[in-house]
Structures are given as structure tokens and as C-alpha cells.
Amino acid sequence: MTNHEELPKTYDPNGVEDKWYKAWDEGKYFKPRPSKNGKKPYSILMPPPNVTGKLHMGHALNHTLIDVLIRFKRMQGHETVWIPGQDHAGIATQAKVEQKIFQEGGKTKHDLGREEFLKEVWNWKEEYGGHILEQFKKLGDSCDWDYFTFTMDETPNKAVKKFFCMMFEEELIYQSDYIINWDPVLQSAISDAEVDHKEVDGNFYNLHYRVKDSNQVLEIATTRPETLYGDSAIAVNPNDDRFEHLIGKLAIVPICNREIPIIADMHVDMEVGTGCLKVTPGHDFNDYEIGKRNNLEIINILNKDGTLNENAQAVQGLTAKEARKKTVQLLKECEQFVKMEPHKHQVGHSQRSHAIVEPMVSKQWFINTDKMASDSVTAVEKDEMKFFPKGWENTYYSYQKNPRPWCISRQLWWGHQIPVYYCDSEACGHTWASEETPESCPKCTSSFTQDPDVLDTWFSSGLFPLNTLGWPDEEKMKELQFDKFYPSSVLVTAFDIIFFWVARMMMTSQKITNKVPFQDTYIHAIVRDKDGVKMSKSLGNVLDPLDLIKESGCDSMRFTLAVSSGYNRNINLDPSKIEGYRNFVNKIWNAFRFMYPHLENANDKGFEVSDLHHHEKWILSELNEVIKDVTAAIEIYRFDDACNKIYQFVYEKFCSWFIELSKGILNSENEAMKIQRANVLKYCFKEIVKLLHPVTPFITEELWSHLKNEDDELLIIQEYPVYKTEHVFTSDQENMEKFMEVITAIRNLRNTVQIKPKEEIEVRFYTDDQSLAKYFFQSRGFIKELARVNSGKIKDKSVERPAKSIMKATSHTEVFLPLEGVVDLQVFIGKLQKDKEKTQKEFSKIENKLKNPKFMKNAPDDVVAKVKAEAKEFEDKLSSITNSLENFQA
RNA sequence: GGGCGUUUAGCUCAGCUGGGAGAGCGCUACCCUUACAAGGUAGAUGUCGGGGGUUCGAUCCCCUCAACGCCCACCA
Numbered sequence: 001m002t003n004h005e006e007l008p009k010t011y012d013p014n015g016v017e018d019k020w021y022k023a024w025d026e027g028k029y030f031k032p033r034p035s036k037n038g039k040k041p042y043s044i045l046m047p048p049p050n051v052t053g054k055l056h057m058g059h060a061l062n063h064t065l066i067d068v069l070i071r072f073k074r075m076q077g078h079e080t081v082w083i084p085g086q087d088h089a090g091i092a093t094q095a096k097v098e099q100k101i102f103q104e105g106g107k108t109k110h111d112l113g114r115e116e117f118l119k120e121v122w123n124w125k126e127e128y129g130g131h132i133l134e135q136f137k138k139l140g141d142s143c144d145w146d147y148f149t150f151t152m153d154e155t156p157n158k159a160v161k162k163f164f165c166m167m168f169e170e171e172l173i174y175q176s177d178y179i180i181n182w183d184p185v186l187q188s189a190i191s192d193a194e195v196d197h198k199e200v201d202g203n204f205y206n207l208h209y210r211v212k213d214s215n216q217v218l219e220i221a222t223t224r225p226e227t228l229y230g231d232s233a234i235a236v237n238p239n240d241d242r243f244e245h246l247i248g249k250l251a252i253v254p255i256c257n258r259e260i261p262i263i264a265d266m267h268v269d270m271e272v273g274t275g276c277l278k279v280t281p282g283h284d285f286n287d288y289e290i291g292k293r294n295n296l297e298i299i300n301i302l303n304k305d306g307t308l309n310e311n312a313q314a315v316q317g318l319t320a321k322e323a324r325k326k327t328v329q330l331l332k333e334c335e336q337f338v339k340m341e342p343h344k345h346q347v348g349h350s351q352r353s354h355a356i357v358e359p360m361v362s363k364q365w366f367i368n369t370d371k372m373a374s375d376s377v378t379a380v381e382k383d384e385m386k387f388f389p390k391g392w393e394n395t396y397y398s399y400q401k402n403p404r405p406w407c408i409s410r411q412l413w414w415g416h417q418i419p420v421y422y423c424d425s426e427a428c429g430h431t432w433a434s435e436e437t438p439e440s441c442p443k444c445t446s447s448f449t450q451d452p453d454v455l456d457t458w459f460s461s462g463l464f465p466l467n468t469l470g471w472p473d474e475e476k477m478k479e480l481q482f483d484k485f486y487p488s489s490v491l492v493t494a495f496d497i498i499f500f501w502v503a504r505m506m507m508t509s510q511k512i513t514n515k516v517p518f519q520d521t522y523i524h525a526i527v528r529d530k531d532g533v534k535m536s537k538s539l540g541n542v543l544d545p546l547d548l549i550k551e552s553g554c555d556s557m558r559f560t561l562a563v564s565s566g567y568n569r570n571i572n573l574d575p576s577k578i579e580g581y582r583n584f585v586n587k588i589w590n591a592f593r594f595m596y597p598h599l600e601n602a603n604d605k606g607f608e609v610s611d612l613h614h615h616e617k618w619i620l621s622e623l624n625e626v627i628k629d630v631t632a633a634i635e636i637y638r639f640d641d642a643c644n645k646i647y648q649f650v651y652e653k654f655c656s657w658f659i660e661l662s663k664g665i666l667n668s669e670n671e672a673m674k675i676q677r678a679n680v681l682k683y684c685f686k687e688i689v690k691l692l693h694p695v696t697p698f699i700t701e702e703l704w705s706h707l708k709n710e711d712d713e714l715l716i717i718q719e720y721p722v723y724k725t726e727h728v729f730t731s732d733q734e735n736m737e738k739f740m741e742v743i744t745a746i747r748n749l750r751n752t753v754q755i756k757p758k759e760e761i762e763v764r765f766y767t768d769d770q771s772l773a774k775y776f777f778q779s780r781g782f783i784k785e786l787a788r789v790n791s792g793k794i795k796d797k798s799v800e801r802p803a804k805s806i807m808k809a810t811s812h813t814e815v816f817l818p819l820e821g822v823v824d825l826q827v828f829i830g831k832l833q834k835d836k837e838k839t840q841k842e843f844s845k846i847e848n849k850l851k852n853p854k855f856m857k858n859a860p861d862d863v864v865a866k867v868k869a870e871a872k873e874f875e876d877k878l879s880s881i882t883n884s885l886e887n888f889q890a
Numbered sequence: 891g892g893g894c895g896u897u898u899a900g901c902u903c904a905g906c907u908g909g910g911a912g913a914g915c916g917c918u919a920c921c922c923u924u925a926c927a928a929g930g931u932a933g934a935u936g937u938c939g940g941g942g943g944u945u946c947g948a949u950c951c952c953c954u955c956a957a958c959g960c961c962c963a964c965c966a
Contacts, residue, residue: 010928197963204966222966273966286964346963359964394894398962495961530902532959563914564903569895569960572902576915583928594925640904644913659925667924744932751932757921788923842910849909854946863909863947870910 007596011589013553017698021137024701029716030142032481036077036719043485044070045465045518046143047493047501048085048151051125052092055135057527057535057573058494060545063139064558064695065524065565065639066492070142071694072634073489075720081485082143083468084136086129088152090457091186091352094414097121114413121414138546140554140697142716147480149468151460152416155476159467160416160460161435163508168420168433172368173408175420177298179281179288180407182360184306185353188411189364191456192404193499195357197346206274206338207331209234212250212259218243219338221273223345224283225331226323228253229312231260232296233279238264240275254336255314255327265290282361298361306358320358365409365418365453372507373403379506385516388637389567392495392523399499400506408456415454422449462504465517486513490520490637495569498523522637524565530574548578555696556582562695563643584647585699588692591655592703595685598666601678604709609726613673615782616680617729618736619658622649623684624727630691631723639695646691654684657740664785682707687721735775738812739783742776745808745815746787752831753806753819760790764805766797766814766880776813797880801887807832809880811873829888836881843874 024030035041044066049059066082074080094109097120101107109117129150136143149156167173180189205225208217218234234251236243243262250259267290268277281291282298291298301312308315308323314330315323331337348357377400379385380393387393409418421438423430425446432442441448463471469486470476477483487509491502502521509517528534529541536542548557559581564571612620626649633642658681665677686707693700693715704715712718746763755761763783767773773794776783783789801807802818806828809815849855849867856864 007925009926220966224966267965269965277966279966284964284966286966289964345965348964391894395961398893499962532902566904568903574902574915577902579928580915583926586928587926590926590929592925596925636906638906641906644904648913655925656930663924747931748933751920754920757923757931846910849947852946855909856946858946859909867909874910 007589007593009590009593011553011586011699013549013555013698016702017138017140017549017554020698020701021140023714024142024716025137025145027714029714030082030144031146032079032081032144032485033074033717035079039076039078041484042070042073042078042080043488044082044490044492045468045488046082046084046141047491047497048087048149048461048464049132050087050089050092051129051150052089052096053132055132055545057543057545059132059136060139060548060557061524061527061561061565061571062492062494063136063141064561065522065637067140067142067558067697068562068634068639068694069490069492071697071716072720074142074716075690075693075718077719079484081147082141083147083149083485083488084133084141084143084145085149085151085464085468086133087457087461088125088150088415090410090412090415090454091188091190093121093125094412095186095352097124097414100124109413117413135546138549138554140558142697147468149464151457151464151467155470155473156460156463156467157416158435158473159463159471160455161419162472163463163512164419164455164459165433165435166512167367172371173365173433174368175363175365176405177361177363178366178405178407179283179285179359179361180364181348181350181357182302182304182306182362183350183353183355184302184304184358185355186350186412187304189362189407189409190350190352190357191407191458194351195348196351198349199344200347202343202345202347204273204341204343205328206340207254208336208338209251209254209276209278210336211246211262212252214249216246217336218246218251218262218276219274220276220278222278223343224320224324226308226312226315226320226327227280227283227301228278228327229256229308229315230280230282230299230301231258231278232281232291232299233260233294234262235265235268235277235279235290235294236262236275237268237270238266240268240270242275254334255330256312261296263294263296265294283359285359288359288361300361302358302360306355320356364407365420365451365455366405366407369403369406369507372511373400373503375510376400376503376506379510379516385506385518386520388520388522392498392521395495395498396503399503406456408459409451409453410456411452412454415457416460418451418453418455420451422451424448458500458504461501462508465505465509466512471512486517487515488518490522491518492522492524494526495523496526520637525568525571527561527571527573530572532570532572543573543575548575552578552582553585553698555699556585558697559585559643559695562639563647564640566638566640568640584651585696587655588650588688588699588703591650591659592685592706594659595681596706598674598678599682599707601666601674602682603675603679605679606683607676607679611676612680613676614729614732614735614778615658615661616677617732619653619680619684620727621729621733622653623687623721624723627687627691627721628723631720634694643695646688646695650688650692654688657736658684660786661782664781689715690718690721693718735772738772738810739776739779741810742813742815743783743786745810745813746783746789746817749806749808749815749817750787752828753817757788760788762818763787763789763792764802764816764818765792765794766799766801766816767794767812768797769812772812801884803887807880807884809835809877809884811877814880814884825888829885832881832885832888836878836885839874839878839881843871843878846871846874 070080070082098109101120181195183190202223204221206219206221209220210217231253246262247264249262251262252259279287279290281288281296282300299311301308303309308318310316315326350357420433423441423446425444428441428444428446430441430443469482470480505517556578560578626645629645630642662677665673689700689703701715765776776794802816805816805818807814807816846867850871
């Protein structure tokens, strides 16, 4: 006889988790396996973490949800693969390595040169890049590591070049002088999406511009007086009577005394400021547009580091901030300064360096996304790709319906270098894009130079769905089963990346394959602290997944994250919640501890449905419903519903009732029943363990190792439970509900008069439902056991009730506890009265409904029938209570 | 300025296409009952943000107000 003393009282995840991860990984269980019964392949891409990344709660959530889906589908028999990867993260990584070499040797990247510097970056990647991947294994990620793709690997590099050249040929990629966001710290262009607008305290400065050949002056308001050196015009609204006579004249820029035209442009709002606008096409997005419309000169007044250049001689070499101060001073000196007023306004900051972004005109590479964006919208409109929750469509549309040219060149070294080559011969001047590194200029055989810039990281991330499956290398595509796994089944990610990543993958993948890259997109919540504040180092409210795993076990953390995930936007994660679900995990462990010694009674034959005891039918029927509900919930990404259903079933049904009801049988001498019950317990528990495995993989695999037959495979590839019509036992469920109700009523009564738990009592039931009376009679043994009853009687309601007693009424049965001892009758009557009031209130509510002719006329028949049945129940209950009250008071 | 979202028990949140208000944690009382004190049994708690409307019937649909949060936007 196996003794449950062998199993510790509390579940200790320590050791168990690593043991099973190793077993799965080494046993190649994460690799795709041929599907069963023609089920469709199922694949998910891991959002590739930055190579500089560190594991945080966002990963824990994202990976838990993906892993739930993958494990669920794998068990269902789909051929399944979760494809991991990692992003080279151009700016972040370069910045990190630059910092490192500066700290260690005081050198800058320019001291090393491009080639040496890149070597340093690769070294850094080799040393630190793997950390986060090792951390992922602690989460239980069941991804196929053989599919691992780093975005700077050879295949992604080929993909980038191929796509670039394709777009270049179609002239959808082009080089242009255009106003872009310049990060003076990184000294690179950045895309619109990488700019955050923050409100800062600034000033409005009012200045005077003289009009040439006139003594008139124009007062102009600006927040950036230092840009006056780049002014190309003064613009007024063409309909503005105040300035109409000046249009076409010249104004003189203060300090540098240049002459600029006064022009009319509709963009100028007469109501705002002074109605006159200084136009600086080189350093303002609107002014750039005005400049283009009016053919104005573009004057660049900034150096790459953000200081003023020779075009702003008076303030040359100063930073923008210093230049602003100096310019104001100079304006005051020449008496062209009017006033300064405090003003809050939005200023663009670089997401990466946090520097103030300077709009600047510069030669950059762009993608025309007009067509691709509109195709990506159509695909969602036609449900080729579906958002869950659906509401996120709007966010997606808001980006994709107003596409702007995407600036893809970055003045960095770490990244995919732009595959464009320039002939060194001035006479030839050929410019071309090529997937292969050329030998010489194809036109004149001269030497050539490659464009020094690299591509925006998102350019390669956008190709992730393709290059992870080998594209464009045909052999690799075969090997990695491109045709089987593309498009992937679902993309699971957070909302903040819809534009950066989801939209770009949609555009590039559709462009290349004419198919959407994934069929669904599930947008999950953002993990915040328990007060709803975003976790950040500076606030000190960061929870580290590895700490949580250490404290409560990975399964508990996973369950908590999954049960918190549905169609919500935020998860306010309270550590006490994890503790609660850790207790649940422990509960399962102990349910097993209880069963363990009895398992050897179970035999391989299992059980016949026809032999089942009514409690067994009940639990199987309940389990069956749970299986149905859980499966349906996961299919639509309602992890919260799925987890709650299982939790509820395991805790409230299986543990609190079925196990309790089984104790008597298991300790009895009835061998046949013992075997049968052991079989059913084992069956149910195996199903529970399977149901839970996607969410809590470690403890379930551990339990499975004790439950499985010797030649059974690991749980990770066992078949997921399926709904069985032969396990539907509705009447057993209904009877059981009533049984539980009367047991609870007895316990409630015991409690109200403080009968000791060990003390056995007498009980009487009064019901007019003959079949229910019969059911209770058959269950008398269980009633005695669960409610500590030593004797009882079941009578119909015509029989007189015991005088000295307390009672509780249900809609079907009156439960009486005859009492010999002293009872404070008044207290009890008060309680009963309260119960009566409550019941009366509910009954009246329903009765009024039935009395309402409009309701009877308009409500659907099934609703009326339901309400009638309810009314009957309340009426019965009410009359039971009323009768008792009369008796007690008499 | 535009858009999205939130407002339900002390806290964190769920309530699907309208038909008797739920969960977890916390709280109260009684219990070391032979799986589990990370436990058991029983229990208390809500003008479902305010106001209006549609409907036989509204937490759910419509309008409006309020508070809070987020995203986007070049307003000098």
C-alpha cells in the first residue's frame, strides 16, 4: 500500500519545474508533430525580444498566453510550432555598446571605426544576448528552439535585401530630401512613431520684423526665436485684411538682416498669435509644407549634434537653448523684441535618447506605404485578419488609413546596411540596389561605395513572419515548412505595438505573399502594479517574474496571469492574488495526496457508464460541461473564463463535494464500489490534470507521472479532454443540486445555534416531491456523513412539524432540527423573519411581473414559463417560512 | 483638437446577443474533522458614476453630464 506520507504536505515547485522543462526540451516535445485526424497546423510567432532586453512582467504575460494556446492546440492534436526569435534592436544595442566601450576605454565608435565597432557589438550580443532566452525557459515556454531566428542572421539579411530591392525596383522605396525627425544625441533620423510628444513649459516670444522700404513693422509670435536665422518668408492668411497690402513685399529678418518675401498661405490662422507666421521650412513640418507650396528656400541652421551652424552666424556653435537666450538678447539690443509670455506646448522627444527632436531636412530613404497600408486595411475589413478584442481595429485603422512616408534610413552602424551602391566614377554616377554585393559598377566597372546608412529595425521586424520560415531561401522554406506554417494562426501582443509591428508585418507580408501573415491578432493587457500604475524602475514598483516564480512557483504565476486575461486593457497585478492561486495549485496537490493511496484500487478497465453511481454521474456530467466551456473560452482568447471554470469545478465541485462524498466508500468494505470509485476519481483527476496542463504545465506533468500507465507518453502530448454526449446526466445534476442545498441548510442551522462540529444531531425533512424524497432516502448515508446527522426522517408537508426545533426552508424542502436543549427562540424567530422578508421581496418582484398584462403579452413564452416556475419556488419557500413562524409564535 | 477606454461589494476585476447582481483577495463567527490552517464550515456587504430616453423589463441599448486613464495630432 502506497502511503501518502511520501508526498509532502505542501507542493514544492522547486526542482520540479526545471526537471520537466529539461525532459520536454530534450525529448523534443516542442517540435511539431504530425497532426491527428487531419487537424490544421497551428503556429505562433514569438514577439522577438530586444537583444538588450531583460525579462519583465510583459514577457511573462505574453508568453504565458502564447504557451497556453500552443500547449492547448498541441494536445488537441494539431501540428504545432511556436517560433522564437530575437531582435537586433538597432538603436538600443548600439547605444549600449557605445556606452560600454566609452566606460571601459574612453573610446568612441569613431575611434574604433565601423568594422571594429561592429565586432564589439557582435561580441556583446554573444555574451549577453542569450540571457533573456534562458529566462524564457523558466516561464515554461514550449517553443521550438531549432526555429530560433535572430533578425541579423543570414536569412533575415537575405530577406531584407530581397524586399528592399523589390521595392526599389517598383520605386516604392526612394531617396528624398524631406523633413524628418532628427535625434541630435543619436545623430540619426528617427521615424514619426519613435517620437513622443510631451508638454513642456516654454514661452511665446513676440518679435518685430521690419518691412522693407516702409516704416511698418510686423509683430510675430514664435516659441522658437532661434530659428529666425532659417526664415524664408513671412506668411499671412490671404483673407486677412490687416496684412493684405503687404503681400508681395519684402520683410527683413532681424539680426541677420536678410530679405524675405511676405506671402499668403491658407495654413495661417488669423485668430492665432498675431496672424503673421515666420516660415522656417528647414526646421518645422508645417513650414516645410508651406515652403514647398510657395517654392521657398530651405535653410538648414543646425549641425548634426543640434548646435547652430554657419547659417546662424550670430549664435554659431551654441546649443538651441543657448542660442535662444542669445537671440533674445540680440533682439533686445536692436529693439526688435516685444515681449515674452509663458506658454505650455508640445515638444517632440526621442523615445530612445529622450533628446528633444529637431525637425530637419535631410536626404533619407523612404517607403511609399500608400498601397500597402490600404491593402492592410482591406484585409481586416474582410476579416482575413481578425482582432480580438474587436475594438482594436479602430486603433489599427487610425494608423493605416492615414499613411505617411515611412523613413527607413538610420545613421547608425548596427543594423542591416542599405543595399544601395553608388559608382565612384563621377562621370558614370550610377546608383543601384542589389541583393548581392557587387564586384564593381555594372555600368562602367569602376569601384563603388555602399550607402553607409542602415535600415530601421522595424524594416526587418516587419519581415519576421517570413524569414523565420526561411524566406527567401527556397530550400530553407522547405526545411522549415513554410507552406504549412504560413500564415501563422494568431499574433499575441500588447496594444502599444499595433502600429510599430502588427501594421508593418501586415504590409510587408501581404506585399510579398498576397496573404495576411496571421489570421488573428489577440491584443492582451498591460501589466501594471496593484494600483494601476505602470511599472518602472524609478518608481520601484517593478515585479520581477523570476522573483515571483521563486516565491510561488511558475504555475501559480501563470495561472494568475491567465485568469486575469480576457478582453481587458490592464492587469493590476496584486502579489496577494498570486498567493491565492498558489493556494489553488496546492489544493490540487493535496487532492492528489488524498487519492494517491486509493489509486491502486483503480484498474485498467475503467468503468462502464451503466454501472455508475449517481454521484459519479453527477461529477462526470459537471466535468463534461467544464470541458466544453473551457475549450470554447480558449478558442476566443477568454483565458479568464477558461481558468475560472476550471478553478470553480476543481475547488467547489470536485474537492468540496466529490472527494468528501467518496471518503465513506473508499474506507468501506465494499470492494466493487471502492474499485469503481477509484476508477472514477482517477478518470476525473486525469481529465483535470489535462485541462489544466496548458496553464499550469509543471505540476500537472508531475502529477501525470504518478497517474499515467507505464507505457503512456508525457502529459504534454496527451489528448485534450473532449465533450462526451454519453456523459450528460441532467437529472443527476438537478438532484445533486438539491442534495447540496439541504446539506448546506443543515450546516447553516448547526452554525446558528453553535452546535459543535463533532456533535451528532437529528434532522427532519418535509417535502411533497416524492421522487426527491426517495432520492434523499437513498442518500441518507451521505447526509449523515456530511452533516453529522445520526437520525432523520423524511415526511410530506401534511405532517405536523416538531415543536421544539429550528428550521430552514428551501424552495423544495423544509429542513428541521429538533432541539432538546435551550434555544433562544427570539433570536431564531428574528432570523426567520429576516429570511421571510427577503423571500417576500423577491417573490413580490416576480409576482408583479406576472400580474403585468403587458409582460404576459409581450415577453417570449420561454421567459414567461421560467418566471412562473420561479414564482412557484418562491411561493413554496415563503409559505414554508410563514407556517413555521406561526408555529413558533403560537 | 480628434479618437478610444474606464466608472459594478473594502480592494482588484468578470458580467457574452437586455429577463432573478458574480469571482478572487480581504472581513465576521465557529472549528487543528483522519488530502490540504497555503485548510474546513457557515456568513455579511452593492442607490451596478449622475440624469434622461427606448422597452412589458436596462448593469447591458440610445442621449446627456461628471470623474479618471490612454492613444493620436504641426497649431505658430
